[in-house]
Amino acid sequence: MTPPAIPANRPRRLLPRSLADRLGWFGAIIVGFLILMAVFAPRLAPYDPSERVARPFLPPSSEHLLGTNDVGQDLLSELIFGARVSLTVGIVAAVVAMLIGTTVGVIAGYYPKRLGSVLMRFVDVVLILPFLPLLIVLAAYLGRSLTNTIIVIGVLIWAAPARIIRSQVLSLRSREYVLASRSMGAKDRWVILRHILPRTGLLATGSFVRAISGAILLEAALSFLGLGDPIQKSWGSILFWAQSRGAFLTPAWKWWVLPPGLAIMAASLGFALIAFAVEERINPKL
């Protein structure tokens, strides 16, 4: 148990702090931009995305910068409003995942003997389950709605954060001050709330941001497969309609498939870069 304050024992960083920071800021700018887009969607979008405003299958023009979709809705407006659903699902699903992951991680780390090993074997099971098929089966079974999409993603991505948090809790629970407070008769709940949680919270931030990045990708995948709520305008559902109306085989992919694809990539990348920078700073063992 080496105290982390001794610099000699610190593992070498993957990248100099400044570069990680710069990448993190870059990610933050992307994410900030997308969040602004989602918040001010009604002001930014030229049309109501649910309104049929022109002929179907129009190529880009000055009136419709990205053309129109298969029923004549403005694709640019769909893209802008799509940020709302995609980001909401990403963030809320990540919150769900972190709630489950932190609870399991803290309990498994704090009671490492019997309860902990049972929980961790369960985590192992969740981790080795074939991920995408399970996701598809669950989504098809639960039915199509925004809430179900969030739940499905949430219950599938909590295992990795749970492991990270457990290892942190394992090391925390044998620290002197924790031992001291326990030997003075502190109850488990008090120790967890007072000493353990505050020191895992920082670590959880990194996992949280990383989970958002994954959840956005999963939401897009589900919607693209038609397993999301096809009535909700998300980037994935734009791709779903592009696929089901043959846009992948026609020149329309340039304005119908590419923009939502890039948006999904940008959102996922943005959060991933932030997570990378955060973990660079706080992860004791990276």
Next chain:
Amino acid sequence: MNKKRARAVILLLVLALIAAACSSGTTDTTSGDASPATTAAGGTTDPEPTETTAATTDEPVVVRAAVTGGEDTLNPYTYVSGFPGWNMLMLQYDSLMQFDVNGDPQPWLAESVETNDDLTVWTLTLAEGVMFSDGEQLTVDDVEFTFNYFTEKAAGRFARDLRGVESVTTDGDRTITITLDAPNPAFDLVALADIPIIPEHIWSEVTDPEEHQFDSVTNIGSGPYVLVDYVEDQSYRFEANPDYFRGAPAVDELVVVVFADDSGPLAAIRSNEIDVIFERISPEQIDLLDALDPIDISQGPEFTTQMINFDVTKAPFDDIAVRQAISKAVDRQDIVDTVFLGAATVGSPGWVHPEKAVYNPAVAAERDVAGANALLDEAGYTDSDGDGIREFSGGPMSFEMLTNSSDSLRLRIAELVAEMLAEIGIEVTVSSVETATWEEAVWPGFDIANGRNYQMAVWGWSAPVQANTIRVAELVDGNPDIGFLNLTGFSDPAVDAIAEALLTEADPAVSAQQIGELQVLIAEGVPFVLLAYPDGAYAYNSAVYDGWEFIAGQGIVSKLSLLDASARP
């Protein structure tokens, strides 16, 4: 050591032998399966000299077709889909009558079909010299056997066609008499042109067709093609039957490739890997494919339908005013233009397709939002709390509309209808569910006696329901035994009376009159809201073969397309 080596050598030898047997197997079984008695040995690649005009070169015409989803071993008890499964099945078999270009049944295996005045006795004369592909002659006994077999082994679809057949008798070598227990003016359409005649000498040994392991031996028919090769979920290879009784087919070999989804064939026809798609292509693909050079489109009206169903047995849909208002509020033309990009016919409120001779033009649909609003106002459905949604005794008029998630066009229809009904103060929430869930809600257990568990749904019937206008009673009759397709629970004594009379009316003029009246009654009573009849559109490579014949209401997948023009009815 030596023993081991010897073993290895023997093993290799055996393997080599098996390989040799397999590679020669294709040619062997080709001639063997096709017709050992009639085909000249080895003469499988040269097309028979025929009177065809299409095949002027010596090169055999090979057409590669695409289907979505396999059809199992493709015999009367195993084929999967009504379209194109039945259509592919009928390449191997013949029916007593055959649809012509207009979709009307014409004499085929039976060279003449006569009935008595009240349409209960049908007398057929069999054509001469029809052979099964194994060289056996097709006789009246095979016809009698077929009718009895399908009736006894009722698992197949064809038993339903034969309900009402009292007896089948043969007289001499060529005459068959079928007696029905009630007049059936549509017997030629639903039975004679639908049922494949199967060979007695093969099928008499098949005692349990549901469990039977079918192989190439059972796939013997009198049709223009012989299935020579079948790889499960991959492909079917048909070879022309050179001794077909209407002359050798114009296409010498037909390979049907099975794809998993409908985007595969679209890509394959572009890259010249297939020559025709045996499935309807979606509207947005029509112009795109037509613009490519060797690819042409065969397009025409079909009898499939897209409609809105509602539960007529529950409030507020039990009120005729509500149903009429919904029918008036939907913009059918907009749905045709937007969802089908014009490749559809606007739905007639009277059910019958405008292409049909018995269509009554008096029932044409006209959108009238103001009229619909007035209807609802008069009937007392008002918006008392000012939220833009009317109320009825059971609360606000907000309903869930079910649609099946596998059909994206239907989902778009639902969205558009929701938008249109909002204008008359009816709120519709679209729910896209699994196909099985949707079917189970609208048509639980495929039996209307089980009731219905939905408020509104986008629904569609396949072509045969529309093709046979005489049987519209199945769709609207209040008696569940007669109206077994009456999914909305509609009931109107006036409609029942005419619809039931129509079922047994022998005089075509009277029957046409009755169908005309019925359309007016259906348009007024609104048992469902018919939105559109989507067109059929098929893509083919005209450089390979361009003899495709579009049968009205049914499309291009039939033996007509593959036969020489002079051999078509």
